[in-house]
Amino acid sequence: xxxxxxxxxxxxxxxxxxxxxxxxxxxxxxxxxxxxxxxxxxxxxxxxxxxxxxxxxxxxxxxxxxxxxxxxxxxxxxxxxxxxxxxxxxxxxxxxxxxxxxxxxxxxxxxxxxxxxxxxxxxxxxxxxxxxxxxxxxxxxxxxxxxxxxxxxxxxxxxxxxxxxxxxxxxxxxxxxxxxxxx
Ligand SMILES: [Zn+2]
Ligand SMILES: [Zn+2]
Numbered sequence: 001x002x003x004x005x006x007x008x009x010x011x012x013x014x015x016x017x018x019x020x021x022x023x024x025x026x027x028x029x030x031x032x033x034x035x036x037x038x039x040x041x042x043x044x045x046x047x048x049x050x051x052x053x054x055x056x057x058x059x060x061x062x063x064x065x066x067x068x069x070x071x072x073x074x075x076x077x078x079x080x081x082x083x084x085x086x087x088x089x090x091x092x093x094x095x096x097x098x099x100x101x102x103x104x105x106x107x108x109x110x111x112x113x114x115x116x117x118x119x120x121x122x123x124x125x126x127x128x129x130x131x132x133x134x135x136x137x138x139x140x141x142x143x144x145x146x147x148x149x150x151x152x153x154x155x156x157x158x159x160x161x162x163x164x165x166x167x168x169x170x171x172x173x174x175x176x177x178x179x180x181x182x183x
Contacts, residue, residue, distance in 0.1 A: 002153055003128055006104060010125035011151040013041040015162075017057075017118075018065045019148045023164045028058065038114075042099075045110035045117055056115035064122060068149045071138035074130070081126045090120035143167035 002008070017037065020028040028034060031049050034057060038047070047053065063084065070076045090107045107120035129135055134157075141148045141162035148167070152159030161168035 002134075002155065003125075003132070007125045007128045008151075008153055009041070010121050011129065011153070014064050014122045014125065015062050015068075015149050015151045016041070018068060019162065019164050020061065022065075022147045023162075026164070028054075028061070030054070045114070046110075046112065046116055050094075053114055056113065057118065060115045060119050063119075065092065065149065066125065068138045068140065071135050074135055077126075078130060079136055081123050081130060084119055084123035085127070088119035088123060090114045090123055092124070141167050143171055 001042075003011075017028075020026070020033075020037065027047055028037060031054055034054055035049075065078075065106075066082050070080070072142050088108065089112075092105045092107050094103050095106050096103050105124070107124055108117040110117075129137060137152045137157060139152050139159065141150060141164075142160040143162075146162060146165070146167050148162035148164045150159060150162045161171060
């Protein structure tokens with residue numbers, strides 16, 4: 001593990017969120033889909049279950065995707081992560097509870113709006129990445145027909161393909177065919 005468990009899980013959750021509208025259309029179209037996403041990553045706390053909440057998560061998704069796209073421009077990315085920390089009023093405090101008995105940070109009150117709590121977690125995980133000089137781990141899939149993002153947590157930062165479909169495999173097959181046809 002390169003970063004703390006919290007950070008890695010949160011970065012993965014961010015990538016999955018961003019990819020919900022980058023592969024085969026919109027996969028976060030309704031509140032049911034939002035619940036499924038949130039449950040799969042164990043998000044707790046307030047849920048309004050209304051259109052405004054879904055809309056706010058869509059806006060957060062767009063904003064996060066924007067950070068991935070400028071990850072090679074550290075100064076700009078830092079500016080956007082700082083803006084996200086400020087807009088979500090991230091306020092770290094130490095806590096522990098039965099599901100997570102080790103002391104860890106929570107960044108917002110369970111009563112804060114969903115997007116704000118999610119945004120604060122994402123911003124803090126991105127801040128960890130930036131502090132480690134590892135912003136380039138935020139990548140866009142290298143398959144030519146894929147816009148999905150990935151967070152490359154491999155030790156040597158060699159990851160190139162998203163894990164939403166089969167991009168890595170498809171590219172290996174394509175490269176293999178290419179080599180064969182050039183013989
Ligand atoms: Zn906790
Ligand atoms: Zn891909």
